[in-house]
Amino acid sequence: MAATMSDVAKLAGVSVKTVSNVVNDYPYIREGTRARVLDSIQKLGYQINTTARGLRTGRTSLISLAVPELKLPYFAELADSVIAEAEQVGLTVLIEQTNSDRDREIAVLRDPRRQLVDGVIFSPLALGQDDRHLLDVDFPLVVLGERIFAAPADHVTMQNVDAASAATQHLLGLGRRRIAMVGGHRGERVGSAALREAGYREALEAAGIAVDPALIGESGLWHRETGARTIATMLDAGTDLDAVFALNDALAIGVLRELHTRGIRVPQDVAVIGFDDVEDARFTYPSLSSVSPGRAQIARSAVALLHRRIVEQVAPAEHETIMAEFEVVPRESTLGLPAGRT
Amino acid sequence: MAATMSDVAKLAGVSVKTVSNVVNDYPYIREGTRARVLDSIQKLGYQINTTARGLRTGRTSLISLAVPELKLPYFAELADSVIAEAEQVGLTVLIEQTNSDRDREIAVLRDPRRQLVDGVIFSPLALGQDDRHLLDVDFPLVVLGERIFAAPADHVTMQNVDAASAATQHLLGLGRRRIAMVGGHRGERVGSAALREAGYREALEAAGIAVDPALIGESGLWHRETGARTIATMLDAGTDLDAVFALNDALAIGVLRELHTRGIRVPQDVAVIGFDDVEDARFTYPSLSSVSPGRAQIARSAVALLHRRIVEQVAPAEHETIMAEFEVVPRESTLGLPAGRT
Numbered sequence: 056m057a058a059t060m061s062d063v064a065k066l067a068g069v070s071v072k073t074v075s076n077v078v079n080d081y082p083y084i085r086e087g088t089r090a091r092v093l094d095s096i097q098k099l100g101y102q103i104n105t106t107a108r109g110l111r112t113g114r115t116s117l118i119s120l121a122v123p124e125l126k127l128p129y130f131a132e133l134a135d136s137v138i139a140e141a142e143q144v145g146l147t148v149l150i151e152q153t154n155s156d157r158d159r160e161i162a163v164l165r166d167p168r169r170q171l172v173d174g175v176i177f178s179p180l181a182l183g184q185d186d187r188h189l190l191d192v193d194f195p196l197v198v199l200g201e202r203i204f205a206a207p208a209d210h211v212t213m214q215n216v217d218a219a220s221a222a223t224q225h226l227l228g229l230g231r232r233r234i235a236m237v238g239g240h241r242g243e244r245v246g247s248a249a250l251r252e253a254g255y256r257e258a259l260e261a262a263g264i265a266v267d268p269a270l271i272g273e274s275g276l277w278h279r280e281t282g283a284r285t286i287a288t289m290l291d292a293g294t295d296l297d298a299v300f301a302l303n304d305a306l307a308i309g310v311l312r313e314l315h316t317r318g319i320r321v322p323q324d325v326a327v328i329g330f331d332d333v334e335d336a337r338f339t340y341p342s343l344s345s346v347s348p349g350r351a352q353i354a355r356s357a358v359a360l361l362h363r364r365i366v367e368q369v370a371p372a373e374h375e376t377i378m379a380e381f382e383v384v385p386r387e388s389t390l391g392l393p394a395g396r397t
Numbered sequence: 398m399a400a401t402m403s404d405v406a407k408l409a410g411v412s413v414k415t416v417s418n419v420v421n422d423y424p425y426i427r428e429g430t431r432a433r434v435l436d437s438i439q440k441l442g443y444q445i446n447t448t449a450r451g452l453r454t455g456r457t458s459l460i461s462l463a464v465p466e467l468k469l470p471y472f473a474e475l476a477d478s479v480i481a482e483a484e485q486v487g488l489t490v491l492i493e494q495t496n497s498d499r500d501r502e503i504a505v506l507r508d509p510r511r512q513l514v515d516g517v518i519f520s521p522l523a524l525g526q527d528d529r530h531l532l533d534v535d536f537p538l539v540v541l542g543e544r545i546f547a548a549p550a551d552h553v554t555m556q557n558v559d560a561a562s563a564a565t566q567h568l569l570g571l572g573r574r575r576i577a578m579v580g581g582h583r584g585e586r587v588g589s590a591a592l593r594e595a596g597y598r599e600a601l602e603a604a605g606i607a608v609d610p611a612l613i614g615e616s617g618l619w620h621r622e623t624g625a626r627t628i629a630t631m632l633d634a635g636t637d638l639d640a641v642f643a644l645n646d647a648l649a650i651g652v653l654r655e656l657h658t659r660g661i662r663v664p665q666d667v668a669v670i671g672f673d674d675v676e677d678a679r680f681t682y683p684s685l686s687s688v689s690p691g692r693a694q695i696a697r698s699a700v701a702l703l704h705r706r707i708v709e710q711v712a713p714a715e716h717e718t719i720m721a722e723f724e725v726v727p728r729e730s731t732l733g734l735p736a737g738r739t
Contacts, residue, residue, distance in 0.1 A: 097442070115513075117510060117513075124477070125467055126470075126473050126477050128468075128470070131468050131470075131473045132468055134494065135467060138496075147510075148493075149461075149491040149493060150467070150491065150492040150494070151489070151490075152477070154480075168459060168489075171457075171513045279676065279679075309680060311682070312680045312681075312684075334468065334621065335621075335650075335677070337621075337654075338625070338650050338651060339654075339681070339682075340653070340681075340682055
């Protein structure tokens with residue numbers, strides 16, 4: 056039977072962890088201990104798992120980026136930015152799509168194939184605050200998004216509440232008072248939907264406007280199609296509105312399309328702002344106002360944090376949280392078209 | 398010094414290839430030979446590379462999908478379809494973006510990290526016909542696209558010429574005669590641009606219409622922005638046109654935007670058709686007519702061919718080529734808006 060790491064540990068008179076450290080070339084191991092472990096490895100003919108070892112020494116130079124869905128332009132563009140940043144530090148990115156499936160998200164953290172890469176940038180959408188312990192892993196990990204806070208991992212996130220508040224304030228500043236929100240997830244207390252709704256409410260309340268439940272449109276997945284359906288339902292119910300804050304740009308593009316179909320003019324009748332500032336936003340008609348959540352900074356920070364973990368190997372006790380800078384990007388869907396165009 | 402596979406071969410009196418076959422658990426090795434190799438491995442303390450071995454026995458169940466750019470919706474949607482198909486046969490997909498960079502495309506085929514996956518689905522955009530020999534690899538490989546034909550690999554492609562001809566015929570059938578093409582790559586003889594232009598020319602010539610070079614718009618990358626710029630250049634030059642065939646939907650969306658900006662009505666003044674039938678096409682205004690190139694079939698065929706190679710292990714001498722079925726999908730940008738809407 057093949058010798059195991061445990062056999063090596065016994066023979067060398069050290070813990071399995073120490074054997075692992077020697078195998079993985081960790082620094083700070085006393086030379087005598089290292090020699091004893093190597094000697095035992097040789098005596099027992101123990102075969103080092105070269106994949107795991109390649110990992111620990113950073114030898115694969117591969118990192119994984121796990122995102123919910125590449126069809127959502129935000130994640131495709133985020134992947135593009137992460138790839139560019141990773142290239143700067145000599146890392147190649149393998150992208151995995153989880154489809155927001157809980158089991159797949161857990162596999163991102165638990166699958167033994169994880170050892171093929173030097174580290175993981177993970178944007179969960181199914182896991183939540185109660186799964187925080189799952190992020191306590193033995194490989195370099197950076198978490199993106201707003202599903203899980205205060206986890207034992209570096210974290211890069213958006214300023215969701217403030218950014219959503221700023222988007223709503225932009226509409227208020229244009230004199231809009233019946234501002235619908237599209238993309239709500241009723242009952243959720245974590246995640247982008249909850250935080251962006253909080254920002255929307257905050258801005259309205261600060262302006263002395265009571266939140267009208269009829270103006271909160273619930274959507275499941277944040278796709279173009281659900282955006283179109285959500286606004287259609289509100290309009291069919293006769294809801295009076297003069298603006299829409301869609302919680303992402305895909306929803307907003309669906310809203311624009313539905314308003315067009317109904318002959319409702321944007322922004323004369325209804326102003327529309329999205330969130331994410333994807334490339335699409337510059338090419339819709341009218342072009343889509345949005346909030347840039349700092350995608351470039353998110354990608355840069357995530358890669359920098361991960362790279363630091365990979366290079367420094369031993370994880371510092373402190374985990375960093377970085378909140379990206381956001382910016383409202385006003386375009387025709389709120390400011391209006393050039394004179395003469397409808 | 399650690400023993401190499403070559404040392405094992407010498408001691409066992411066999412070729413390196415035979416050692417490799419034993420290590421990788423290939424069938425059809427005589428028991429005496431196998432025993433001799435295993436004995437030599439043990440004597441020399443040769444350490445099997447478990448990653449490479451995991452590959453050969455299909456143990457990683459990972460496949461790689463290498464595409465030029467995920468920001469192009471076609472590739473994001475293709476990735477989505479490939480992931481869904483792969484899941485059906487128990488394979489997990491890792492996605493790599495090559496940025497159409499020649500070195501990265503070569504790395505897809507040559508990087509030793511390739512051994513981490515059971516096989517590769519590869520959509521090249523920088524490599525061309527002269528690189529055909531690079532596709533002669535020792536792992537399961539399926540090639541997508543129209544850059545390289547008759548390579549020593551399974552191939553899944555679109556019917557580019559016929560599909561482009563059908564798109565042009567659709568415009569001709571609506572009475573359009575001054576049909577611009579957006580997305581040309583002058584001088585290229587391989588690839589989607591050349592093939593789709595051939596289809597465009599074929600349809601015009603069959604209709605007895607001479608191809609007007611002023612109507613062939615050159616674009617580099619097939620992005621929204623280049624589409625907008627290309628049509629702007631043609632219009633600025635005073636080119637008379639009543640329709641546009643954009644060689645992909647991203648270009649077409651840029652064209653739509655530019656026409657809107659100039660107050661040119663679609664389709665009354667200029668009808669527009671794209672190519673790819675991405676999800677976006679249903680949400681533009683007007684909605685975008687396009688050609689569906691059979692993305693679902695392409696994904697399904699690619700995964701099926703790759704899976705067959707992985708399971709059967711030894712590659713059959715014959716390589717398959719599958720051409721997906723296409724379909725013209727007419728929408729408002731050619732057929733017109735519902736009555737009463739402009």
